[in-house]
Amino acid sequence: MSVVSASDRHSRALLTGYFLGLGAIMAVWGARMPAVQQAAHLSTAGLALVLLAAAVGMVAGLQLGGRYARPERLPTLLSTGAFALAGCLVLVGQGESLSGLLAAALAFGLAHGVLDVAANTAAVRCQNAVGRPIMSSLHAAYSLGALAGAALAALTAHAAHSTLFAATGALLAGIAIAAVPVTRSLSGADRPAMRADAGKLPLVPSPGKLWLLAALAAASLLGEGAAADWAAVHLHTLGAPTAASATAFALYSAAMAAGRLTGDRLTAAFGAPTVVRAGAVLATAGLTIGVIGSSTPLALAGWAVFGLGLSTTVPSLITVAGAGGAKATVTATGYLGLLAGPVLIGALASATTLSTALLLPALLAAAVAALAHRALENTAP
Numbered sequence: 391m392s393v394v395s396a397s398d399r400h401s402r403a404l405l406t407g408y409f410l411g412l413g414a415i416m417a418v419w420g421a422r423m424p425a426v427q428q429a430a431h432l433s434t435a436g437l438a439l440v441l442l443a444a445a446v447g448m449v450a451g452l453q454l455g456g457r458y459a460r461p462e463r464l465p466t467l468l469s470t471g472a473f474a475l476a477g478c479l480v481l482v483g484q485g486e487s488l489s490g491l492l493a494a495a496l497a498f499g500l501a502h503g504v505l506d507v508a509a510n511t512a513a514v515r516c517q518n519a520v521g522r523p524i525m526s527s528l529h530a531a532y533s534l535g536a537l538a539g540a541a542l543a544a545l546t547a548h549a550a551h552s553t554l555f556a557a558t559g560a561l562l563a564g565i566a567i568a569a570v571p572v573t574r575s576l577s578g579a580d581r582p583a584m585r586a587d588a589g590k591l592p593l594v595p596s597p598g599k600l601w602l603l604a605a606l607a608a609a610s611l612l613g614e615g616a617a618a619d620w621a622a623v624h625l626h627t628l629g630a631p632t633a634a635s636a637t638a639f640a641l642y643s644a645a646m647a648a649g650r651l652t653g654d655r656l657t658a659a660f661g662a663p664t665v666v667r668a669g670a671v672l673a674t675a676g677l678t679i680g681v682i683g684s685s686t687p688l689a690l691a692g693w694a695v696f697g698l699g700l701s702t703t704v705p706s707l708i709t710v711a712g713a714g715g716a717k718a719t720v721t722a723t724g725y726l727g728l729l730a731g732p733v734l735i736g737a738l739a740s741a742t743t744l745s746t747a748l749l750l751p752a753l754l755a756a757a758v759a760a761l762a763h764r765a766l767e768n769t770a771p
Contacts, residue, residue, distance in 0.1 A: 401516045401576050402524060404569065406531045408468060408509045411562050413535025414542070415479055416502070418558050420618075421543035425551035429486060436488050443492045444499035445729050449722050451503020456718025459511040465573045468512065471505030472566035476559040483555025507718050510708050512576060514717070517709065523662075525705040526653030533647035537640075595716060602765045603707050604720045606758050608727030610703040613673070613696065613751035615731035617642045620748065621693050627744055630686040641690055642697035649701025662706040663766040670759035673699025677752040681745050696755070703758060710766055 427437045459467060478498035485491035517524045539558075546554050595603060621638035649669070656665045673696045680692015704724065711720040731751070738747035 397575070398516065398519050400572070401512075402520065402528075404572055404576065405509060405513050405516055405528055407565075407569070408472065408505075409513075409528050409531035410535035410538075411472065411565065412475075412502075412505060412509065413532035413537075414539035415475060415558065415562060417536040417539025418543050418554065419479060419482070419498070421540050422551040422554060426482065426485065426491065429551065430488060430491055432488060432491075439488070440491045440495045444495040444502075445725070447496040447499025447501075448503040448506075448725060449499075451500040451505075452507055452718045452722040452725070453503075454500070455504040455507030455511075456716075459507050459718070461515065464508055464512045464515075465576050467504060467508035468576075469566055469570050469573050471501055471508050472569075473563050474501035475505055476563035476566065477501075478559075479555050480559035483552040483559075503722075506721060510721065511717055514709060516576075523654040523657040523709070525709045526650045526657065526702050529705045530647050530650030530653075530701075533643055533650060537643055537647065540640075540643075595711060599765065600711065600716055600719060602761065603711050604723035606761060606765055607704060607707045607720050607724030609754035609758055610700055610707070611724040611728035612731030612734075612754055613677075613700055615728040616735055616748065616751045617693060617697065619732035620735055620744070624681070624693075624744060624748060625686060625689055628684060628686055628689055630689070634686055634690070638690055638693045641694040644697075645694040646697035646701045649698045650705065653702035653705065657702065657706065661766075662702075662709070663763040666703050666706050666766060667759050667762040669699040669702055670755045670762060671699070673697075673755040674752050674759065675699075677755065678749065681748045681752070684745070696751075700755065700758075706766055 423437070423441075426432075426440070430436075432440065455467060455471070475498065478494060478501050481494040482491065482498055485494050513525055513528050542558070543554065617639055621642060622635040625635035625638045653665065676692045676695025676699055678692075680689045680696070683689065683692065707720055707724075708717060711717040735744075735747045735750060738750060
């Protein structure tokens, strides 16, 4: 059994805070987007452009962060990315025109991408230093932060979004500044990644394996995008009341957080290939039954099981990708699935039915199950 040093425990706690904050700020951003649209008098097409600008900025930030995410630069990237993301949220809240919002959203996405790469790269190195899986629990912190952010947005629905964005941004920027001294002492920054021949992770995956990891990340995050944008609509088409429809994504998120909180222990005991494969099979079965069952209880249970099943997939894929450019490639490709998935499902629903279209993420989860061992080999304990 490995002994975890005090510095490694502090680093894990610090990174947990970064993931919590990132989840919270993204939830606040997403939950109040209708208010942003109304304040700037944007059409649906105008809002789509703003979201596209954020997506473009995020992909650019992922690539930029991957290029500069060397160990000695991680503390600077973390602090700068967190402060920039908080500041850009304030700018988005002040946007009153399409041009102003496009610029703010582009900067927001850029900061998000840089911080995402820095946090996940630091998490991989911290996991190497600790000597056992911790990535899943760190991603659970993101999910819990998102739940907290969504709750905050709901509780302050009566307040102007600009006030909420300014208060949230100022609070998180202050925390990021206060955490600078601790971030500078982040442990694991000068430690080499675990060696594959020591039964741990390869330093850099081969090109073929890298793109397989990226494809599976896209498949998994397409399911997350489907849950975020279509779960409530799916319940509504079944005749569920508004409250029940809104519960669908909350159940999905809560189940995913619960799965990630237990994912590290399961991965340490059984290995990532086994845990991801079993989870993907569970996700496939859950969503399929929820979709074809055509009843509100089955649909709610299906979305919850889907979130639980996919909970460990992305943390495991990021762990295998390692750090730097490889991790940025996997993350950027995964986010393309997250962004493109809801649009693709909408197009399929227009051509067929929503229930038929929602079988797509279930089929992709089945593909993850089939390819999990090949993608995650060399990660068994």
